[in-house]
Amino acid sequence: MIEIYHLYQQYNDEMIALRDINLVIDRGEFVFIVGASGAGKSTLLKLFLREVKPSRGSIKIFGRDLVRLRNREIPYLRRNIGMVFQDFRLLQDRNVYENVAFSMRVTGVSVREIRKRVPLTLELVGLKDKVFKRPDELSGGEQQRVCLARAIINRPAMVIADEPTGNLDPVTAMDILNLLQEINIRGTTVIVATHARELVDRLQKRVIVLDQGRIISDQERGVYLNAR
């Protein structure tokens, strides 16, 4: 699903964000990417979404070569990747239903299909009763559930979560991770970049540790490893 070989990412002459990254993530995996701020987590996620192009090396997602991907093909790549953000990034002037429906609308799905699928997905993330609330009327956990619903509504092959629990209390954070696990069990690849040590240790999933732009550890059933 994701194949990265000898990938380097350099923003300017001095700063090298990623060095010689080699990484394969298979369909249906649940992967944590951990590391201190500035270790290169965000850069890696940006590469997955083709927000940036690698300076050197190769990266393939769903068999597509992202180095050669044309700009107008990027939207179609992203429709196959559900994104979950630390700061939720919901459209503040639209209610829960509209926020989730928008993500479907973008792909050109019919209104009938949207009306059918949005309520089902909102039920799945436990927001059946908040359909017409606006983001500012929701708690942090609820907003993250909307974000999650939005990420999976198009049935993407992969969900990427960037610090999904960063703004949440531990109990709510565990709820969100459980939801991510549930999504994973249904066959979606899930990649979570995080700082949350206890959660990583508890879930016993594959853990990739980044430090100063390098992968220093990549273990099945791994734990949060402190860099040096």
Add this chain to the structure above:
Amino acid sequence: MHVRSLLYFFGEALKNVIRHGWMSIASIAVVSITLLILGSFMVINYNVSLLAEDIKGQVQIVVYIEDETDEKLRSELQRALVAHPELEEVRFVSKEDAMERLKRQMGDRAFLLEGYEEKDKNPLRDSYELRTRVPEDIPRVARELMNLPGAGYVDYGSGVVEPLFQFTGVIRWIGFAFMVGLALTAVFLISHTIRLTVFIRRKEIMIMKYVGATDWFIRWPFIFEGLILGLVGAVVPLVIIFYSYQAATQWMQGNIYFISLIPVDDIMQELVRVLAFLGVALGVLGSAISVRRFLKV
């Protein structure tokens, strides 16, 4: 583009206008006020130009013919005038006609002319009244005509005509400069306002990009929104100008009848063209250009 998507984009644009109500009102207000100032000035400018043209159009050359000039010279003169490429109108006024006209002009005091009406005693002369195609050519053409065989005294109001033409020329240039200046100001203000409406929603654009919206899918609602804001912003000043100008022309007709204003319909045709075009073009272009800046995610 499908009709369905077109309707969707237009619907989204309408919803956005309503969702961001205050920003929409502010944008429409800026567009309206700038176009109102521009439009009002255009109305004034057109009328001043018309007045100037009107005054200029009344200036004519009169070529007098001495009584003793023989028929041969007279017909030669007529041929030369009629064939003259720069003359638009050549009208012969006999001395009898001139007397009639003078009597009419003197009205109650026409009795003073009694005794001068008979042919031998008429002190007036036969003449040609001429208009040039371009009023500004009058002084030059008049000087040329003096040399024609059979032409007597040539009168074109020298000394008065030249400053008049200078004055109308200056007025026209000032009007033109002001209009260009105001139009540029309108372009600047409106495009910046529209850009601001896009700028405050740059996060929204970024989110759209993350969920896989194509650039055009993001752009269209903004373009329609710019169209709506620009169009509404243009309609408001047009309505205001229409009613106030109508009132002004009616008042002028009743009070200052000797100055005629351009009819409402004529001036509105021109204004609708300019203001609607500016409003719509700036709204659409302003949106499209500012969205582009935030699409690079």
